[in-house]
């Protein structure tokens with residue numbers, strides 16, 4: 554988030570047809586839960602416009618980038634690389650060390666789709682499991698970011714939204730940002 558070094562989420566792999574919504578949701582989750590940027594690799598790039606559109610409507614800053622060389626991006630990343638995988642060390646055992654690293658260094662968080670190449674496990678500074686059970690890149694990313702920011706991302710404010718959701722006990726209210734003070 555704004556006062557700490559950048560957090561980039563890299564979506565590695567994407568099966569056209571099967572992974573469309575999942576890749577979109579990786580991008581939206583990265584944005585909503587405090588990352589600064591999502592990088593969509595290869596075929597995942599097709600989902601960039603949707604994430605950009607949500608950022609335009611609901612606010613930023615949030616950057617959407619694409620790459621055809623994700624492995625090089627991971628290899629050459631200048632900072633701490635975290636790879637989320639069910640085979641990794643338990644998040645509750647390493648989250649403190651990752652937070653300490655992130656006080657001074659940018660973070661690259663890698664999530665996969667299908668089998669992740671072993672060189673990613675080797676390059677990663679941390680291979681992190683959110684439970685060691687199989688589930689999803691969206692769930693693991695959400696839990697990871699919330700642990701990283703210790704909940705502070707929930708109070709984040711957004712720049713230049715076209716529309717703002719007003720929290721309600723029941724019903725749906727979406728207003729022009731200029732009207733937020735009046736609600």
Ligand code: SAM
Nearest residue numbers: 637638639664665682683684686688689690693
């Ligand atoms: N065998 C894969 C793995 O290494 O976790 C499961 C593939 S899963 C369909 C797709 C992605 O979800 C993985 O690449 C990983 O980023 C994430 N994922 C699934 N379960 C996870 C867990 N328990 N902890 C962290 N990440 C997980």
